[in-house]
Amino acid sequence: MAEKIQFELVSPARLLVSSPVDMVVVPGSEGDFGALARHAPMITTVRPGVIVVYDGGKVSSTTFVAGGFAEVNEERIIVLAEEAIPVGELTADMAKARKKVAKEALDDAKSDRDKSRAQRLMLIAEAMEEAIH
Numbered sequence: 001m002a003e004k005i006q007f008e009l010v011s012p013a014r015l016l017v018s019s020p021v022d023m024v025v026v027p028g029s030e031g032d033f034g035a036l037a038r039h040a041p042m043i044t045t046v047r048p049g050v051i052v053v054y055d056g057g058k059v060s061s062t063t064f065v066a067g068g069f070a071e072v073n074e075e076r077i078i079v080l081a082e083e084a085i086p087v088g089e090l091t092a093d094m095a096k097a098r099k100k101v102a103k104e105a106l107d108d109a110k111s112d113r114d115k116s117r118a119q120r121l122m123l124i125a126e127a128m129e130e131a132i133h
Helices: 092-108 112-132
Strands: 005-010 015-021 023-028 031-035 042-046 049-055 058-065 068-072 076-081 084-086
Touching: 005 023, 015 049, 015 058, 023 042, 023 076, 049 112, 058 112, 092 112
Parallel strands: 005 076
Antiparallel strands: 005 015, 023 031, 023 049, 042 068, 049 058, 058 084, 068 076
């Protein structure tokens, strides 16, 4: 039996996942990365995208995250997500609504800070759209 890595996915509200898995692929800020047992220790930011979990030689789950942080060591990967939604629960209407809110925020942005927040909302909406397709 192959070695497992303990995967924990935490949202602001609760612990969503805590289980041993074969591999986790995370949308890191520098690009997607896979974490297996005995991975070198690292901490990175997570960009909006999909976390793919592999177990038993196949994809066992996919979860959309709006961003956050990931900590990896030889035994465990912990993702602290700003927001996490199983990909199967995403709808085109959800993505469309988020894109509309982001567009309105961009149009209304008066300061650089407001503009930056609105652009972040747009990145999340676009990543959600991509996750659905």
